[in-house]
Amino acid sequence: MPAKKVIAKEDILNAALEIVRERGIEALNMRTLAKRCNCSTQPIYLSFNGIEDLKKQIDAEVLNVFKKYMDDEVASGRYPKYKAVGMGYIRFAKEEKELFKYVMMHRGMVRDGTEKIFDDTVFMLMKNYGLYQDEASKLHMHMWIFVHGIASIFATKYIDIDWENVSQMVTDAYMGIIKQIKGEKNDN
Numbered sequence: 001m002p003a004k005k006v007i008a009k010e011d012i013l014n015a016a017l018e019i020v021r022e023r024g025i026e027a028l029n030m031r032t033l034a035k036r037c038n039c040s041t042q043p044i045y046l047s048f049n050g051i052e053d054l055k056k057q058i059d060a061e062v063l064n065v066f067k068k069y070m071d072d073e074v075a076s077g078r079y080p081k082y083k084a085v086g087m088g089y090i091r092f093a094k095e096e097k098e099l100f101k102y103v104m105m106h107r108g109m110v111r112d113g114t115e116k117i118f119d120d121t122v123f124m125l126m127k128n129y130g131l132y133q134d135e136a137s138k139l140h141m142h143m144w145i146f147v148h149g150i151a152s153i154f155a156t157k158y159i160d161i162d163w164e165n166v167s168q169m170v171t172d173a174y175m176g177i178i179k180q181i182k183g184e185k186n187d188n
């Protein structure tokens with residue numbers, strides 16, 4: 001008689017995500033996951049073809065959480081759309097330290113998983129702010145590096161910055177970069 005699943009695949013995936021969220025990807029292995037699920041490793045292997053298959057599905061889940069932070073910040077209406085994306089990025093790092101580290105430092109997820117988000121943001125800048133593609137790309141690359149620095153400070157608990165100060169710093173950086181881009185445009 002074939003083995004019977006005693007725990008749903010979704011429950012296993014959720015438990016794996018919680019392990020990564022709490023202790024980082026290094027803590028995720030089949031035994032740790034089985035202990036979290038209060039089962040043997042057999043039901044996990046019935047749902048996933050090994051740890052690599054599980055990690056691929058974790059990748060997708062983590063990227064969904066990452067994108068949701070940015071979407072929620074945009075939907076809140078607290079900031080202009082472009083700034084909201086950056087603030088969502090920083091909030092993700094502040095509230096989901098281990099998931100942020102996973103997205104930015106493991107498995108090529110920055111290149112593979114966030115490339116579309118980068119392209120969509122450049123397109124939004126072109127559409128909403130009347131920038132050419134090279135200008136929008138330059139603005140976004142500079143802002144991403146700035147915002148990523150703040151996010152990394154939160155993710156590593158280097159220092160804690162008041163949220164209003166973070167908001168003002170993001171605005172100041174944006175204003176300085178956009179002023180430079182517009183100045184270059186006028187010089188041509």
